[in-house]
Amino acid sequence: MIGTGTALVVDDSAVNRLILVKLLEGLGLKVIQAENGALALELLAAEAGGVDVVLLDVLMPELDGYQTLAAMKADDATRHIPVLIVSGVEELDSVVRCIELGATDYLPKPINASILAARINASLAAKRLHDVEQESFERQAALNRTIQRQKEELSRFLSPQVAALVSSADGEQLLAGHRREITVAFCDLRGFTAFAERADPEELMTLLSQYHHMMGTAITEHGGTLEHFAGDGVMVFFNDPIPQDDHVERAVRMAIAMREHFDDLAAAWRQQGYELGFGVGIAVGHATLGRIGYDGRHDYGAIGNVTILASRLSSQAAAGQILLSPHAQALLQELIESEPVGELTLKGLTQPVLASNVVAMR
């Protein structure tokens, strides 16, 4: 079946053009024609994607078949259009050269109607396949752009690791819920409630924004997964969704970095009359992680005693303290300098906890 399509006939001989046009129209094609290569390239530029096959004579004035073919193959807009070289049988050398230059096939002169139909059919089928592939490629590219945009948008709302998880192959499985050992760091401010009662809303938002910016930078630098910001409270976990062999150490390094940066912020706030302190609680243990929430609004969260322990340690931390759970302390004792702070009785926990404060990395 030949059906629809547009052929461009390029031949300097009016007789040959007439014959080709007549035969191609007989096959149901729309035909445009040019008497040399230069005019053919102009038509191709004007018709853009409209030409489905080119029948090209070799010997022509202005721009011959070789030059025309080379120009078509050098241009992204015309490279894919099948080109049939129309040539006498004694010119096989030039046919070979044209095929090396990228011509699809050749048509022997004088033109035989059956061979013409067969070659045109094959060329149009190849062109249609190319067009379908091109369309599919463009659809895929548009889809990829959309996904990329969604990822970027998501990463403004979610931690980057969770945003990446949403669009990854095994994301669904991880989101559905899994159990893993994690390190949780819970941070909050001392004196924040009193400050929030006194400060005007603009001051409050400015200060929180400075604080969140500092915290966010440290979280990203250390590869933490931000579970949430809740006013001055920030919960970060490590080793999920991206596994991290050194998750406990990362959490402590992050907390130390935050404590240092916080000192700069606190000094500036002190000049404005606000006295705020920074405390962190860090615990290690197993948690269930995944999508938590209801249809319409989910968070990626961690649930387990480890999160409660980190939160309670944070509540107990004095300004400037980074309190470690006993397990976290045991895992890091080679790496850090710490001081015991004694047994703490934590809300909701039956046994007192022997906590220690991180002084510095060794």
Place this chain on the structure above:
Amino acid sequence: MPDADAPTIDEEVLAEMMAATGDDIGFVGELLDTYLADTPAQLDAMAAAVDADDAAALVRPAHTVKSSSASMGAMRLSQLARDLEMAGRSGALGPGDRVSMNAARSEWPPAVEALKAWIERASDT
């Protein structure tokens, strides 16, 4: 040298052309008119190239006459033009090429007559 047995007009070529284009005598008539209108200038260009001993300038008009004449069934003229095209491609023209050129010129009027006669007959049937 051209094949002495080649006919001035190979009527089979014209019959095939008719069949391939849906027995459209109007189209074949148009084709003939175009051939008659274009060829004299091509022959002149060939003769000028031979006279000037310009082998490169001979190739293209000879090529055109070769292929359009073959399409119209004017096989003797097509073969003479083919020889001249080859001579042009060889880069050097010789006395034999002047002979071929004169033969091509002489072949033109009988070819025109034979084609006109054929189309008249074909139009009548």
